[in-house]
Amino acid sequence: MKVYKSKIGMELVIPISVLFSWIIYTSVMEKKWMALLIIILTSAFICYTFLSTKYTIEKENLNIKCGFFVSKNIEIKTIRKISETHNILSSPAGSIDRLEIVYNKFDSILISPKDKKRFLEDLKIINPELEINYRKNK
Template identity: 60%
Template sequence: MMKNYKSKLGLELIIPLILIFGYSLFELISNKVWIGIFIMVLTIIFILYTFLSINYKIENDNLNVKCTILMNINIDIKSIRKIIETYNPLSSPAASIDRLEIFYNKFDSILISPKLKKEFIQNLLEINPNIEIIYRK
């Protein structure tokens, strides 16, 4: 079995970025700071590419969390102990703060935000039915 899940894109992250980068770009264009405009456009393209490339793949007994060249983590699904639904804003391979925190091995955890959370969790449970699931209230 192989399933691919894209990251959910949350407006709570997108809107502030649009406002910050939009204002900065407007100021740079108004002041004709060409190198600044060039750098800002490259930065915006990189952030968009990063957000759109976040991917969670379930294949055999592994969960692969991939985010461009920045991150490529393989997690043995049998090592997953617990999944908690959270709004934790810490930096992670997630484009939304509507997240799942996955606890695996003895002390490891990762924050992700798959679009289809319930289906994603169900696919993990099919491989490891011992995963404890804690939903937000």
């Protein structure tokens, strides 16, 4: 079993931190304690989600786990193509430096493993037919 942590990108962390800091500051200055509680709980939840996101290769399966909400199991042999992308759609990924995994007939998911190179190598060992498309401009 191999476990890959999700990359946490500053392009997501900085804007969220600035926004939440401003809301916390405003809530404290205006003595809106319920708003403060809600934003602190939301911040804790987002931190938990970012830190708990992981991708596990076990035998011939890829398990994608993100917080309480996402637990997806993909048979690696059904993966047809993986492409590097900066797609900003919501996904179990803590960075916009992502991989789009296309599997089965019409399914896809976006992920962001910290060690993309080793992750792709491990998948390719299990599924040598796998097509990998790298971005041209890095």
